[in-house]
Amino acid sequence: MQKLVVIGAGMASGRMLEHLFEAAPGAWDVTLFNAEPRGNYNRIMLSPVLSGEKSYAEIVTHDEAWYDTHGVTCRFGEKVVGIDRDRKVVIGEQGEVAYDKLVIATGSNPFIIPLPGHDLDGVIAYRDLDDTNRMIEAARPGARAVVIGGGLLGLEAAAGLRLRGMDVTVVHIMGHLMERQLDEAAGYLLRRALTDRGIEVCCSANSKEILGEDGKLRALKLDDGTELPCDLLVMAVGIRPSVALAKEAGLETGRGIQVDAQMLTSDPDILSLGECVEFDGQIFGLVAPLYDQAKVAAQTLTGEASEYIPREVSTKLKVTGCDLFSAGDFAEGEGREDIVFRDPARGVYKRLVLEGDRVIGAVMYGDVADGNWFYGLIKGGTDISEMRETLIFGPAFQGGASVDPMAAVAALPADAEICGCNGVCKGQIVAAIEAGATSLDAIKATTKASASCGTCSGLVEQVLAVTLGDDFVLPTAKPICACTDHPHEDVRRLIKAKELKSQPAVMQELGWKTPNGCHVCRPALNYYLLADWPLEYQDDPQSRFVNERNHANIQKDGTYSVMPRMWGGMTTPEELLAIAEAAKKYDATVKVTGGQRIDLLGIKKEDLPHIWADLNAAGMVSGHAYTKGLRTVKTCVGTDWCRFGTQDSTGLGIKLEKRLWGSWTPHKFKMAVTGCPRNCAEATCKDLGVVCVDSGFEISVGGAAGMELKETEPLAKVATEQEVIDISVAFLQLYRESANYLDRPYKWIAKTGGLEWIIAQVVDDLENRAALIERFDISQSVYQKDPWAERATPHYERAWSPLADLTKEAAE
Amino acid sequence: MSWIDIGALDDIPVQGARVIKTKMGCVAVFRTADDAVFALSDRCPHKGGPLSEGIVHGHKVTCPLHNWVFSLETGEAQGADEGQVPTYDLRVESGRLLIDASKLAAQSAA
Structure with missing residues (x-):
């Protein structure tokens, strides 16, 4: 067996090992070093962990059992201190390991701006699980956070912290957010969406100094003198390839570790891949090219001819409710033309950049459904002169106007890429479905589509729906009811994020399709609003199920059951006498319940205020046997x-x-x-x-x-x-x-x-x-x-009696 | 038609109902969010549930016992369920509710 040592257990080296074990099982004796005290997890999903939408356990890609099965010697939490290329050994803190082949996948380091005060307690970077956990710990509702950096990572951090209840300000040095992926107009829409959910955004803002008190962070000072008080300061301004180890070992490095198209460094026994490498002057930060490199590196190790070719990448932001997409090159320039579509009411913006008859860039905000189609046109260099007039409306409008939302996906060719992270095309997904993978999870397991950042899971589901037809049942995130497209989770989150404090506000802002909901969504909304805004929201009895509205359990014959509270299941002779008298007076059936109480069944609605008054008089209150x-x-x-x-x-x-x-x-x-x-x-x-x-x-x-x-x-x-x-x-x-x-x-x-x-x-x-x-x-x-005491009044006696009695009218 | 005053519009909560007793059994008098009023028999044709205790949404009501949904305008069961609730003419005049008693009477005569 050949000895392979891998330094760094990140997403790139993890994928490389998967390919390697698949192509040559048992051929390699692998030792894996990782400075973090854990194995490979899906770093892209740290944002949902931060926001609380996922747990760490859900984002682990390789667990102990996996390393075990493949005989990987794991040296996690151990730093590598040097590489001796003459003796072909890697020197770890706990001792040396010899290698036949070495893979350096040390990834990148977050860039910390050397501002005065950057070493204060409370200033952190956003790179790994430990950073994420530190942010979660610091994220107390009402506490204040400043995020320096309005790029992908910074905004995901800001949104996550906001969802955890913090007051968040984003400080960005450029004129608009995500300037590397978005143009100004899309940057504006994104900024507005973030402001709407309570995140402050300062653009063209230069940080000058981090202010502290007793070694603890107090505020960020900008160069115009503004002070932004904060309890947590997150720096998310970029990454630098981690090259120190390779450089010390005498490998050729530039901005990153230099590799050729086979992922070999200047030493033919040492490969490198991931965020630490430089190829053809480029460095890498998104996952898709890393996975391509992983495949090439594995093939180089097994002696297969292979060549890494960088490809266009696309970007999506993983902030719930902010849909944006960008791909290719969208800078303005000579010989370039734009096609722009705007719908201010819906907050939709789409821009395509053309050079000659080809699309070379796309930016979309608000409606990104056609993103992958445009991305396919960019990558394929497709001649679009035939469809130029309707191009911006997407694939559904090419060759006949179909309004079927599935049409866009149905129209995609087999080689259209669905999952950008893992480079999975529609054809592969369709093949997997035909081989029996008929759910999203099964597709994930067999093709890896949507298994990384997850933003394409909607598209994968549409491919499932198109391929399976009626056999496909959408599994997750069912809307609350037919009045809305939002599932419960989204509604709860948006009620808080958008500070919606009434049912009309929720229905308007979240686009309810009915004028005032239905018997399914109204009780849910009423509960969410009263739970989230107890002081502001007024409970709506008309949005409650009959039992909670009438404070008694309706029975099959329309009468009610009444159950006084017996604290801890204890009662007294006096209470029992009062219950017995009430039972006789209102002709009740008496039942002892499993919850250690006594139930009086068969009470008429108009008698409820009276029996409650009688039981109140004996010191008893409602048992809430009818409530959620x-x-x-x-x-x-x-x-x-x-x-x-x-x-x-x-x-x-x-x-x-x-x-x-x-x-x-x-x-x-x-x-x-x-x-x-x-x-x-x-x-x-x-x-x-x-x-x-x-x-x-x-x-x-x-x-x-x-x-x-x-x-x-x-x-x-x-x-x-x-x-x-x-x-x-x-x-x-x-x-x-x-x-x-x-x-x-x-x-x-x-x-x-x-x-x-x-x-x-x-x-x-x-x-x-x-x-x-x-x-x-x-x-x-x-x-x-006590709802009984509040309702045992003449008002309720009247309101709960018949409005009129026509049985006494003389027959005409 | 013979119109009988059964009470004030404001006696009925918005998106709620009250009942009136008649010789034909109880009749539910509904008031919707847009202040329209409807009178229907207070008996769900499925298992006799009191429709007056259901959640009112749009011009519909959901029976509190097993969630059948009825149109307040026609009394017809919605969706997959089949059933019909008798309806009665009801109107509002100067804030008072007037119900057409002739149908109630006609039925009682029949």
């Missing part, structure tokens, strides 16, 4: 009575119920506290359960005992009752703030990618826990009110 909100806290008798009890489970249950009652949640929320692991209160199938043990309390979440049966998963183990209460409040509030309407916690947890993120938010990060509790208390100041 806190239901019961089931308890056992604990140390009060039980010979096995380890803690006061009843007392703790009552404290929890008194703290949490009245809050609205995305779906119903059931709890239990049980006094010992015998679990008489069945705490391990609740949305949140507490099991008392001798040393304290075990909190677990995400159980279910309905249509699905699920055991809870451990959230935290704590020593005091106060910690149980704090963590429960914080968990409930996080659920309130981020779950989709009608998702029980176990579904929500699955969608967030597991408990890891939630534990970080409510258990580990004490400051964040406190902030969640504070927001919960603000909401409780409005919503922790």
Whole structure:
């Protein structure tokens, strides 16, 4: 076996290893060094991790098992200190490794502007997972961030931090944003979109100095004297190929490590690829050319003839709601012509740059559906003279006017590129579909299309739809209902980002297709608005399901059930007498429930205010048995009575119920506290359960005992009752703030990618826990009110009675 | 036609309903977001759910029991469901609600 040493476990070298193991399994004994203490992950997806839309686990491309299977010796977290080319060894911090072939894939370093104060605590670059995690840690709602750099990375960082609730200002030295990818007009639209979501943008702004106090960051000072106060400063101004190691080893370097078309450096036993190389005077920062290089490098290693040819690249910004696309060369110049399309109302801008009869550049904002088609024309050097007049309208308008949205994709030739990152063409996807890959995930697995930045997943789905016809069912991101194209996640995010505080505002701004929604979207919107803006939004009873509007459970015959709260399942003889009297007076059927309460069934609507007044008079309040909100806290008798009890489970249950009652949640929320692991209160199938043990309390979440049966998963183990209460409040509030309407916690947890993120938010990060509790208390100041007491009034007695009784009118 | 005053428009919440008792059973009186009013039998033809307790959207109402959707204008079930709810003539005059009792009476006579 030949010995191969790879320095750097990034996306380029990772892809090269994939090709190598596929072409020559077992031929190489590979040692992989990585300065980061982890293997290869999809760096492009750090932005969704930053914004909270994805977790780290979701972006790992090679896990331990993969390295294991291919016999790779991983030396992660270990820096390489030198290369001895005479002896053919790589010198790591922990010792030497001999090589037959060496691949240098050291990537790039973020460029830190040497401003005074750049070494202050709070100034960071945006390059790897550690940077991302540092930003997430710093991103407290209300804290202020400044991002220097209005390029791709800087804007993704800004959008992510904004979604995490920070006040964000972008400082950009050039006259418009993303000047390398966008022209001025598109830059303006992008700037407006970012401003709309609350991100401040300063262009033509020169940073002068970073100001600090006691070694900690305080503000950024511009050269016009403006001071921008900040708690976090992110520098995203560019990257420099990391060449130090290669240079020291005596390899030829310019801006990057110089390689030829076979990816060989000036030493024929050493290859290099990725962001650290320079080829033909070019350096590289986007993933598509890196993957091409990976393929060539693998072929060079296996002795196959191959040649790297740089190609045109296209760019998309991964900020939800900002659609932009650019490709090719769009500078103005002699002999170049523009075709421009603008629709100010929709915020759409498209510009094509022509030279002779060929398209050489394209910039699009707002509607980027045709981007890949134009990109194909650019790459192919297609003669467009025949379709010049309708060119800007895209492929759907070439050769007959079809308005079918699928037509654009159907019209693409087999060699049209769909996935720019991985260089996957339509033909390959169609072949994969015909071979049985009939879902997006299957396509990802078999072709890698949409497996990197993911922005082409919509196109891949359209290829699926065109190829499979009616057999294709769109799997993800279903809209809430037919009134909108937005899924729940987008609506929640946009309500916050755009500060939409009323239903008409949401429906107008997000383009609802019906005048006032329907029975599916209105309850969801009503919940999202009251959860996000408890002080500003006025709850709308007409957008609530009947049970929540009438504060009782409707039964199949149109009567209602009434259930008073029994704190922690405890009651008294006096309460029981009052319940018995009410049951007789209103002719109720009496049922003991599984939640340790008593249900009175068969109450007429017009009697509701009366029975509530009677039960209120005996000191009882609504049990909210009808709500998407806190239901019961089931308890056992604990140390009060039980010979096995380890803690006061009843007392703790009552404290929890008194703290949490009245809050609205995305779906119903059931709890239990049980006094010992015998679990008489069945705490391990609740949305949140507490099991008392001798040393304290075990909190677990995400159980279910309905249509699905699920055991809870451990959230935290704590020593005091106060910690149980704090963590429960914080968990409930996080659920309130981020779950989709009608998702029980176990579904929500699955969608967030597991408990890891939630534990970080409510258990580990004490400051964040406190902030969640504070927001919960603000909401409780409005919503922790007994709805019975508010409605046991003459007004409701009237409003809930028939408007008129015509049975007494004489027949005509 | 014989118009009977059954109450004030403002007695009905916007996007809500009230019921009136008649010899034919309860009739739901709806008020939509654009202040149009409709009177329909308060009984869903599916399982008898009280339509007056449904969510009102556009000129439609969704039955609270099993989410059947009905046109308030025609009483017809929407979408894949099939069914028809009797409708009654209703109008607003100087803020008062007037229902045509002749149909109620005619039915009771029948």
